[in-house]
Each structure stands twice: as structure tokens, then as C-alpha cells.
Amino acid sequence: MSEGYATEETFTTADADAYDRWLDTTIAVGILGFVLAMAAVGQVVTLTASGDALNGVFLTLSAVVTGAVGLTAGLAALNVVAVESRRVRGVGLGLLAATLLLTAVVYATGVQLVTLFGLVLLVDSVSLVGAGIASWTGSVDTQPNASAGILTGSVFALVGFGIGAAVGGAFLDGPLYLVAGLLGAALFGVGTIVPREDIGSTLPTAAVTAVFAAVILTGAIGPDWQWLPEGLSGGFSGVIVVPLFVLFGSLFTSWSAAKCRARFGARGRQYGAFLVIYLNAVMMVAVMVSIVFFVVSRGVTYAFHGVQIGALSLLVLLAPLLVLAINRARNPSGTSEWHSAARQSFRIAPVAAIGSLAVVLVGLIVTGETLDYAFEYTVLGDGREEVPIDTVAAITPETAVGAWVLAFPTLILAVYFFRNASSLRGVGTRSPTLERVQQAVPLVGTGLALATIAYVLVGTGFPVLVTVGTGLVVAGAAAAAGATLFALSALTSGPEGLLDNAQYVPVGLAGGVTLLAVTAFLEPTVTVSPGVGPIDIVPAVALLGVLVGAVVAVAAAVARNRGGDDRVFVSQALLGLSAVCGFLTILGLHAAFTGAPVDLGVATVANVGSFDWPFVMQSYVPLGIEPGGIYPAVIGTVWLVVGASTFAIPLGVGAAVFLTEYIEQGSFTAVVETATNALWSTPSVVFGLFGAALLIPRLGDQRSLLAGMLVLGFMLLPLVLITSREAIKSVPDEYRDASAALGVSRWETIRSVVLPAAMPGVITGVILGVGRIAGETAPLILVLGSTLNTPNAADVLGNFQLLSSAPFVFNGAVMESTAALPTGIWATIAAGVSGSQSRGWGTALVLLLVVLMLYSIGIVSRTYFRRKLNYE
Amino acid sequence: MSETITETETATESTTDSAQTTSGESQERLREEWTHYRFDGPPKLSVEDLNVWYGDDHALKDVSMDIPEKSVTALIGPSGCGKSTFLRCLNRMNDRINIANIEGSVELDGSEIYDPNTNLVELRKRVGMVFQAPNPFPKSIRDNISYGPRKHGDIETGLLARLLGRDDKDEEQEIVERSLKQAALWEEVSDRLDDNALGLSGGQQQRLCIARCLAVDPEVILMDEPASALDPIATSKIEDLIEELAEDYTVVVVTHNMQQAARISDQTAVFLTGGELVEYDDTDKIFENPESQRVEDYITGKFG
């Protein structure tokens, strides 16, 4: 709770101190009631729970609160985090006290949750009356206004009307309840406005809360209470109404108590308003969390049935996290004061956690044990009966690593290390050999790349082409090995060599990685993978490179520890690591391209193997016991998003640039702006109808992936346009002036100054828009179809055809209907087409994961651009 | 981009605005006399009867002045009198303002810059500009400096250039080092060239902007109140720098600080409200013994 809202002063009298603690606790009880009521609304706990069930809930709650307050208090005592505010401390301690007290009550008396709710409200009410009177009689020093104000008065009048009308309705006939309501309104309104603020903003609250408490405690409205309005098939029950009473009662009391706590007046209003806003924010987060919680809890068993991953693959995936954690741990730890030790341990904690996980995984590999978790999920059987199925999720001791599982993380790491290494230009001496290698590498690389292109175009129709290709691959691999060994030659004269021949390392390693990468691409186009005996040549060179990189990295690290030119050695060590990762990437690519596993003795890099996620990786199986997966839908959604983005993002950003930079603001831009805004608020089903009526007849007259991409693209376009325009507009004109004064043309300025500066804003728009279209259902039902039983995923990449006449390129896959995640959910849950409910929840979970993945890609790239702009 | 260029040999009489001056024609003739600064050698910049309108607002009236090479020319005057407008005419930055309407002639080394055939890129390379508020790009220090040369194709860097074997990293480093040294910034930033320029202090940022302008090898440097957003220490550094630069470049600097003009400039032009150039002469002459009563009032603080 920020101090910006209300400054504090220290009160010296014992009275004032007791009053403060009292109100802090009242606020805490209000917050607690609010949270518990939310839990009851979300049916996390039932109103009638008592005894063991309720004990368990309160035990958990106590643990959570004790943990949170305890950790914060401990950290504050250790001076790691500063908690100076007396109010925050008060409320924190109040929370702790109230939770423990309630837990004790629950254990001792075995009350039902409803009764407890009633008691809590009653306590709130009494405590507010006490505080109001204490202020009114002058027992504590407060600064109340003359009145609580018209606004507060009107709110309470409204509440009073509700209470009056409800009570009147229960005892009187006909429209007389209106009179009772008006009486209630008058009573509460006057009661709030006429007396001084300390009475006017406590007693009415206390009264409302007391009414709620009375209704609940007397059982007038209990869990069994039902109200069945005519014309509705269902009704409202106490299960919902009671928690709502508690929710409102708690909100009112916290607000009132906050006013009292800040001694009324302007400050009191501020603190009160602040608390209400805070609780609302909590509610928003709670709604968000419960959506995710619902989806996860219902879908997780189905979505993760039979998941398996090899321990070694998991280790490889951990590597980037480990590097991230190490980087975090490397930050300087400040002074040597004792509490900095505490800070340091927090910094080291992630490394330690990953380290222990890694050891567990290595242990699995060594012992050959499997770490598994067995659970059960249900599917619908033939007779639409629920059939439970047992399954396990497991980490197996397999030592096979998937080709892509290896290639992706290592590629990221290679780029990361390379970017962090500083340039070694101008360090050391330049030998003729160095010059020669520097000239040869681009030449050979370009030659190999040209050969690759040639083979893609021509193919390997003649046997002689294969022979030539084999020769090229061997030559490329040999050249890569040569360049790599050249880097190693810097070491031949010891650590001094690393300084004298500093540039051997970047030139040799980068050359080796580049040449071998090009060769790895050439291999599959020539359809050969030459080798000597059982040893393939490209992976052999890659392994050599891994070794050389490691040796260089270790040598540079050792040289650095002995002292010397820090920058050079650090840079060389990073380049060594980068080369290790780069060569590993090539190893993965080789396995993926050639389809042949690479056996490394202790481990294999295989094309298929160590990772299996049936729900996502298998195709649809209609109504069987063995449930199959949603692979076609996942691929369908990915292609939809990719297609819509590739069409909408360049168009949107381009239009934004044109409208902002090239056209004068005037009536034309105003019209375009209005049109975009209107397009953005157009309901998605209208987009769908538009697609169905206009696009489909012109695109082969059938629902298709292409139509889906286009319609989603049209939906994405306005948001990208609007946000990009705002981002471009907010780039300061000073940059444009500076660039123009250097004689740089407008387009060049936009490209190199304006767009990079606008990039974070543009990406924000793209993130929001992609999140929206990924889950869009209505238009897809109309233009893509809601096929569930597509056994095959859309093979877009494999279906490109070159034609000799217009339109020259054709792709059969995008012209066909396919499955997508949101339509899949709609079909399973709403229309009951197939499978079981949990299949739908599982699909929803996967959809959430896909959106989350898109989000994180967006957020990472935005952070990257922000970093580039700000000085970090 | 709208601009109106007319040969205005005859415009002098027609635009005489006698309502403005107290004693009519003689005053006007005197003004022409006072602004006719005589020096040896050909002028670097020669301005003839320059008029600028922003819409209907006549911001600059019949300004004529010759600016000598490799010296510091200060432009002073109360705010809103058209100093910045005048400066922006010298590298045609006013072309970027849609409502600006420019008439008259500006010659750089004897060739007309408002000629339709003038190459704007070439002109702005030759006549660089430094703005009032430091405005480095949100890029690294190195990229800020190499931006101009790169865009003009003087140096090529980057992945493509490297692959094509046309990488000019060494040339880039040379330009960066030379420009920063000229701008007296090298010592302070040589070990963090790849840090973001926005992390520098205001004074350093302004010197970086000067270095950025020097990187494209200009002949003339226009500065619009380059030190007005800076603290006294940074200001004095910029002032020293301007005096140094005048050995190799023609510097035209706008300032509203008269002490500053007196300290750093060789000749001073005084503009007064209404967009007229009232007096232009050696700095010493202007500050010790100005011809015009209005200029004397302005300098002694009685006016504007």
C-alpha cells in the first residue's frame, strides 16, 4: 500500500495506538471476509462446510497468511525489503491475528462457514460502532468533516432502499414495499448526511453490516434459501446470495474502517477510496486466476495424459534457464554488510534450484529409473458413458535427444553468447594466415550456398550431380574443420597466444560454424550424408567443433583467472561457448534434415524419440477409448495466426507509416481513423459473415484455411494500424529533425530512426491483436468450418507448387478446411459433437498455452527493442 | 514541401514598410548601411533580401548579410524575432514546415541554395545543424555518429556488408574517433561507445550531437542556442568547443545570451522584433559602440 495516498504521523498516546491497532485489525477482517466470500462465490469452499472440510481450508489459509506475513516481516527485520508504513505493518499483523483467531474458532466450535460469515460481519459492525463513538466522544484525536457528503449519502440511500424494500416485501402486501424502501432510503440517507462525518460514515455501514449479519445468523437467508422468479427455468439460491452479502459487507466495513484509521477528513477519504480500489483490483486478479484455474483443473488430466520426456532432453531444455539464472546471480551483490548475505542467497537461489533439478535428472540417467506420476482421466465411451482411464506422466532415463529439442535452445544460446562477446577488432597482431582465412571463409561459404540453391532448383536427376555434391559436402566439412582448428592454433603458444593471436578465435570459430552450417543445409538438398565407415562426416566435424570451442572457452577462462586482459579473455570465453552451442545446433539440424540419428556413445540425437505428448502430437481419433489428440487443430491455429499476421502486420504498419509520416493530418486521415476505429469495434461474427458471403465464393467456393487467415487478418489489421499510428506519432519530432539536418531522406529516417523507436508500441498492438484472433471462434465457424474429425494436419509447407502459368504459386493445403482450437472447443463443449467435456477443457488449456506462447514471444521481442532504446 | 523561390532583385523597394520605422526612408537607408559588414575574401554564405512568411505572419523581413568563412557569427535578438527562422533558411530546414513561404536568395560559395536543381542531401551535408535541445538518437554512441556517413553510403557496416566483403568497420571506428575528438568528447566516452547515447549527461549529449554533425564533414555548422538547455559548466565547454571549431568550419550560432555572443563570436548580427536585421558588425563594435539606438537599448537591457 503506497504511502502516496496518505501520509502518516506518529501518535504518541496509548489510546491512539490501541485505536489504530483496532482499526487495522478491522480492515484486515474486512479483507479476509472479502477473500473468503470470493472463494465461496467461486465454490472453492461450500457454505455448509464445517468440521474437517472447513478445518482444512482454514489451515491452508493460516499457512498462506503466516507464510506471506512471516516472510515479509522476516525480510523487513533482516533489512532486505523495507516496510516502513505503520499501516501496512498494522494490517499485516491484523491479518495474521484475525486468521489465526478464526482458525482457532473453527477448530474449537466446528461452526459452518455461513455462521462464521455472520459472526465476522457482526464483529465488523460492532467494531465500527466502537470506532465511530470513540471519535465522536473525542477519546481519540480526529479531524472529521461536518458531513460524510452527498455522494456517500446517495450510495447509502440506495442501499437503504434495497434493505427497506426487501424487508417490506417480506411482511407487507402489494406495492407497499416501495414505501418501505423509500423509508429505508430516507433513514440511511439522512443518517449518513446529517451527522458529523465520523458518525455518518460508520453507523450506517455498521447498520448495513449488522442487517446482513442478522439475516445470515438467523437463517432467514441460508444456504438452502431459494428464490424462483417466474419465467426463469432456474432460480437464485443462498449459495450465491450469502457470499454476495459478505462481499459487500466486507467492502463497506473495510472502507469505513480505513476512513476511521486515517482520522477522517480528506486523508480518510483518500485511504478509504484507496482500499476499495485495491480490493476491486484483487477481485479482477481473482477472476483472471479463477479462469485459468478452472481451465487448468478441468483440462489438465486430459491434456497431459501419457506425457513423456527423456531426462537428457529436459536437461538440454534447462540449459537456457541455467544461463539466465547464472546471469542473474552474477549481478554485483553490493556491500559486505551482513544482510547483503541474505540478498546474495536470493540471487543464487535460482541457480541452486536448477542445479538440484539437473542432478536429479542426471541421477535418473545414471540409475535408469523412471520418475512418473500416475493419474486418471475420463473419456466418453461408445454408449456415451464415462470411462475412466489410468495413465502416467513420466520423465524417462532415455538418453536420446530430439533433433529440434537440441537445435532450438542451443541456437538461442549461441546467439546470446555471441551478442555478449565484445569485438576483438584491433587486438593482437595480424598475421598473413589470418588474412587468408578471413578472405577464404566468405568465398567458400558463398560458393556452398550457391551450390545449395543450384541443387534446390535443379535437383539430383543425374548420378554425376550426386557425386559432385558428395565432393562439395566433404570439402565444406573439411573447410569448416580447418577453420575451427585454426582457432585452436591460437593456443599453441600458451595463454600469450590468446592475446597475440586474439583474432584467431573469432575468425576461426565463426568461420567454422558458418561453413559447417552451410554444409549442413547443402547435405539434404544433395540427399547425401558422406562418411568414413560408420562415421558421418558433418556430425564428426560438429563434434570436433564442440570440443575445440570448449577447449578455447576453458583456456580463456583460465587465462583470465591468472590475470591479464580481462576484456579479451572474457570475449574469447564467450565466443568459445557460442561455438559449442552453434556446433550443437548444427548437430541437431543434421539429424533433423537427414533423418539419421547421430550416435554419440552416451547419448543419441534422434529425429523422433524422447518427447511424447499424445494430446498435442497425435491426430484425432473418433470416439474411441484411446482418445487421440488435437494435433491438426494446433497446427490449424498456428497457421491461422501466422497467415493472418503475415498479411495484416506489414499492411497495418505500412498504412500507419503512410498515414502518419507522409500525409498531412486532415479530413482524409480523419475519415481513415474513424473507419479503422469502426472496423476494430465491428463484432467478429460480422467479419465471419463477410468472409462467408464475399470471400468463400471467390476462393474455390469452400470453407478454407485461406479464408480463415484473411478474415482474421482483417480483424487484426485495425488494431495494428491504430497502435502503430499512436506509437509512430509518439516518436519525438526532434529525431526526424536531426536526421533531416544530416541530409537523410524521409524514408531512410523512418526506416532507421522512427520505426525502431516505435517498435515497442507496435509490438504491444500486435500482441493484443494476436491474442484476440487466436481465440476467435464465431468467424471461423463460418469461414473455416468446425471440422473436428480431420485426421490430418494442414501441410502448408509441403504443399507449395510452382506453376508455369499465373498465379505461379499454388498451395492446395490452404484451400482446404481444417481444424482449429477454438472451433474444436466450441464443437466439443457447446455442440456436443464428439469426445467428452474434458476433451474440450483440454483443448482450452492448449489454446491458453498457445496464446501464452505467442504473448511471451511478443513480450521478449518488445523487451529486446526497449532495451535497445533505453540505456541498458 | 512547398517553397516559393523568386529572383528578388527588385523586391527591396516594394517591401519597404515605412509604418514600422520612425523616420521613414533615411532610417531605412541607415539600416542598410549598418548591416553592410565588410571583410576580406569572398563570403561563405551570402544572403540577399530574404523574406519568410509563416502563413500570413511575416517572420523575416528583407534580411541581407554576408557571412565570412572560418569564423563565428553570432545572431542575437529578443525571442520571436526570427533568429531561428533565419538559421533554418541557411540549410533549407524551413522546407520541412508546410506553411513556410520563403523568398530571396542564399548563396553558399557563390551558388544559389534555393535553386530548384540544388541537391538537398548535398546541401545539408555541407551545412550541418545543431539544435537547441540535445537530440541524440536512441542508439549507441557509435551508431549516432556513424548514422550520417552510413546513410550517405560513405561507410558500409552490418551483416550484409560483412558477407559481401564490403565491411567498413575500421573506417567507421576512424570516423567515430575523429568526430568525438573534434567535439572534445572522446576522452569521456571512448570506453563505452556501444552504450546508449541517452545515458549521457545533457552537455555530453549536445557535444555528441555536434560530433554527429561533424561526422559528415560539413563546411558550415549552424547552431540554434546550443547551450541554452545546459548548466554553466557544460555551457562553457560548448563555448570553448565553438571557438575551436571556427578554425576549420564556418560557425553560425544563435544565442539569446549576450555575454556568450561577446565571448565567442567574431561578428554579431542583431535582429529585433518584427524579423528585421538591424545591425551587423564586428562583435566588439556591436557591444561597445553600436550605431543604432535600438541596438544600444537592447544591449544595455532597456529593451526586449
Ligand SMILES: Nc1ncnc2c1ncn2[C@@H]1O[C@H](COP(=O)(O)OP(=O)(O)O)[C@@H](O)[C@H]1O
Ligand atoms: N513553425 C512555425 N509555424 C508558425 N510560425 C512560426 C513557426 N516557427 C516560428 N514561427 C514564428 O515566427 C516568428 C519567429 O520565430 P523564431 O524564428 O523561432 O524566433 P527566435 O528564434 O528569434 O526566437 C515567431 O513569431 C514565431 O511565432
Ligand SMILES: [Mg+2]
Ligand atoms: Mg529560436
